Ligand SMILES: NC(=O)C1=CN([C@@H]2O[C@H](COP(=O)(O)OP(=O)(O)OC[C@H]3O[C@@H](n4cnc5c(N)ncnc54)[C@H](O)[C@@H]3O)[C@@H](O)[C@H]2O)C=CC1
């Protein structure tokens with residue numbers, strides 16, 4: 781059930797999946813490419829379900845659908861890099877968010893490595909090189925708690941927001 785902000789319907793009505801998605805489309809978020817490498821192979825996917833958890837120890841969370849083709853690689857490697865995208869990365873986001881073969885995803889950009897070996901995107905707004913410290917399953921997704929081992933912070937450039945099922949460039953970015 782959907783209520784407009786003026787409606788007085790019960791707040792305890794069951795929320796349907798499609799209504800939930802339509803509502804979530806109104807919740808803007810940064811766009812990230814989450815990468816991994818190791819014994820499970822190199823893999824990466826686009827994610828908007830990313831946020832800060834605590835600064836002690838420095839921890840983010842990433843929500844990953846267990847049916848995604850990349851899930852086994854992340855589980856085996858236990859390391860990942862959260863690469864937060866800049867305005868010019870819209871095409872790259874679609875490449876990592878679709879059904880594109882893994883080699884084709886990575887060939888479209890330049891990558892480096894830092895502490896964990898997970899691919900770091902050159903030109904990202906910021907990259908968090910992490911090890912997975914804990915995994916919790918909720919519904920269709922795994923919540924990956926990720927402890928930062930190293931950071932790359934780009935002081936220039938713009939950001940990219942995903943809102944209303946579309947990309948919106950941010951023309952100003954605060955320095956880290
Ligand atoms: N958290 C996730 O797993 C997300 C997955 N997607 C994938 O990209 C496709 C296209 O997304 P949109 O164009 O934004 O249209 P959509 O109508 O499928 O999704 C609208 C919003 O609902 C949320 N959402 C979508 N699928 C979800 C899921 N399986 N679990 C939890 N939240 C979900 C996201 O906030 C998304 O922006 C989706 O169908 C989904 O496969 C997109 C955004 C987030």
Ligand SMILES: Cc1cc2nc3c(=O)[nH]c(=O)nc-3n(C[C@H](O)[C@H](O)[C@H](O)COP(=O)(O)O)c2cc1C
Pocket residue numbers: 811824825826827828829830843844845847848849850873874876877878879880942
């Ligand atoms: C803008 C955008 C945001 C997405 N956010 C997430 C997310 O937070 N978690 C997730 O599991 N999948 C998310 N997806 C979908 C994955 O990127 C996609 O399922 C992944 O690339 C795996 O696809 P594959 O199974 O074809 O490899 C998102 C897709 C797009 C386009």
